[in-house]
Amino acid sequence: MRFATWNINSLNVRQERVEQWLADVRPDVVCFQETKLADDAFPQLAFEAMGYSAAHHGEGRWNGVAIAARDGLAISDVVTNFGDGPVRDSGPGGAGAEAASEDDFDPFDEARMVAATVDGLRIVSLYAPNGRIVGSPFYTGKLAWFERLARWIREDADVGAPLVLGGDLNVAPTDIDVWDAAAVHGGTHVSEPERAAFRALMDVGLTDAYRSQRSEPGRFTWWDYRAGMFHKNLGMRIDHLLVSPSVASRVVAAEIDREARKGPPVPSDHAPLVIDLDEPGKPFDPDWDGALARIQARTKPKK
DNA sequence: ATGTCCCAGTCTCTGGGA
Numbered sequence: 001m002r003f004a005t006w007n008i009n010s011l012n013v014r015q016e017r018v019e020q021w022l023a024d025v026r027p028d029v030v031c032f033q034e035t036k037l038a039d040d041a042f043p044q045l046a047f048e049a050m051g052y053s054a055a056h057h058g059e060g061r062w063n064g065v066a067i068a069a070r071d072g073l074a075i076s077d078v079v080t081n082f083g084d085g086p087v088r089d090s091g092p093g094g095a096g097a098e099a100a101s102e103d104d105f106d107p108f109d110e111a112r113m114v115a116a117t118v119d120g121l122r123i124v125s126l127y128a129p130n131g132r133i134v135g136s137p138f139y140t141g142k143l144a145w146f147e148r149l150a151r152w153i154r155e156d157a158d159v160g161a162p163l164v165l166g167g168d169l170n171v172a173p174t175d176i177d178v179w180d181a182a183a184v185h186g187g188t189h190v191s192e193p194e195r196a197a198f199r200a201l202m203d204v205g206l207t208d209a210y211r212s213q214r215s216e217p218g219r220f221t222w223w224d225y226r227a228g229m230f231h232k233n234l235g236m237r238i239d240h241l242l243v244s245p246s247v248a249s250r251v252v253a254a255e256i257d258r259e260a261r262k263g264p265p266v267p268s269d270h271a272p273l274v275i276d277l278d279e280p281g282k283p284f285d286p287d288w289d290g291a292l293a294r295i296q297a298r299t300k301p302k303k
Numbered sequence: 304a305t306g307t308c309c310c311a312g313t314c315t316c317t318g319g320g321a
Binding site: 009 | 304305306307308309310311320321
């Protein structure tokens with residue numbers, strides 16, 4: 001079984017690219033972030049045409065998360081925003097457009113979390129707040145969002161059952177997950193409180209699936225659009241697939257599809273992260289396995 | 304290191320966010 005997470009930085013702009021990638025890699029379940037769509041604008045029909053159903057949670061201009069599952073894998077029990085109620089609409093007439101001011105920033109008024117059960121597995125798609133500047137209200141809100149996530153896992157999820165969290169967590173867990181620890185020192189994504197918030201997710205029983213398979217430094221999921229950062233492989237590993245023990249023991253491969261960060265056409269600033277689970281007793285599927293081989297062939301380490 | 308990209312509104316440019 002194949003899982004992926006991908007911050008696509010606008011589904012409107014990236015639709016064709018997402019379709020091509022899904023056709024090539026054929027993940028069973030994908031978590032998307034930054035769809036930047038309202039729910040009624042989500043292209044359900046386009047996903048159906050690709051052989052996927054989807055649960056989307058969006059507010060309009062910003063954020064937006066989704067879970068897509070291959071046909072045959074039923075999606076049920078959808079929960080949004082940690083079950084704490086609706087978020088504000090950032091579209092015309094919505095209040096979310098003003099949420100950028102420091103005074104009323106509230107990460108729980110934004111579409112950053114959707115969970116669903118897919119074929120007996122609990123899946124969560126997450127888009128953590130950026131934080132902007134260490135010590136700012138946006139940073140404080142980011143830490144509060146992580147506390148809410150950890151509490152939701154403890155109280156409302158079952159770590160004793162199959163559970164997969166995929167998302168842009170906007171945290172690089174250790175110094176080997178950034179291109180230059182000195183260059184990013186003092187910024188968000190690498191501060192000790194943010195890293196402690198990430199480790200707290202390990203403390204509630206989750207495993208960083210990529211790191212469990214791959215130990216090398218310098219493998220990133222995000223590179224700034226500016227200044228040729230991607231070309232120079234100056235990035236961070238901030239997108240993650242976190243899994244409960246019964247899933248962790250079945251992970252057999254993990255890869256970042258760096259090729260998907262290349263243009264043209266204009267790519268997202270994030271690359272997809274993919275993991276494969278062993279499935280005892282299931283017939284070997286050469287096409288499916290070939291897709292992983294293609295990802296690995298085109299994902300040469302750079303630096 | 305702030306060089307790009309995306310979105311909505313003020314709408315062929317601007318400002319905010321990442």
